[in-house]
Amino acid sequence: MRGPGDQDRLAIVGATGSGKTHAALWHLSKANYDVKPWIVYDFKGDDLINSIEGAHHMALHEELPKRPGVYVLHPDIDDEDELDGHMRKIWARENMGVFIDEGYMVGKNSKGFRRLLTQGRSKHIPLITLSQRPVWMDRFVFSESGFFQVFRLQHTGDLRKVNEFIPFPLARRLPEYHSYYYDVARNEIGVMQPAPDQDAILDTFDMRLTKLKKVV
Secondary structure (H helix, E strand, O other): OOOOOOOOEEEEEOOOOOOHHHHHHHHHHOOOOOOOEEEEEEOOOOOOHHHOOOOEEEOOOOOOOOOOEEEEEOOOOOOHHHHHHHHHHHHHHOOOEEEEEOHHHHOOOOHHHHHHHHHOHHHOOOEEEEEOOHHHOOOHHHHOOOEEEEOOOOOHHHHHHHHOOOOOOOOOOOOOOOEEEEEOOOOEEEEEOOOOOHHHHHHHHHHHHHHHHHHO
């Protein structure tokens, strides 16, 4: 099954412990941060995200990066206005990737986030957005996504929300860390096996970021 491209949006949903962050970082490890900057909004202080050697850690008030690479930010939930402004800057800059772990913390009223979701394709701003509670998300996360990865969901309301955008039954419980993967344009759905282990993902980041550092 094909993966997201340079302009695509990938929505990954699943309950805590279902494997969604692990899978999302596997997707990110293969993304094109060797040719453009990728911004990672890490609201939860995820251990795996913070184990990526070669990633740059920065604050919201710093200027957007110009060089390729992985750039990790740790916004506070009270930084709503500053975060919105930061996303508006990405929209204006164009040609940057965005990874958001946990999407509902951005807030449904973020105009910057809405711009990235609805207008980012033409600006070559791919997005990977994660959430454990789809019902709390801006519906544009789902309406604008070209790809979905759906892990175990605990709440029937979350399952109903995702099924508004995926015309296939998702209620059947899959084996641990497996997920449904849906390609919107092709209207194809399949079952994905668990992502490679943590060490393999970190090795991929390390190899690619080390090579990038030598080039730059």
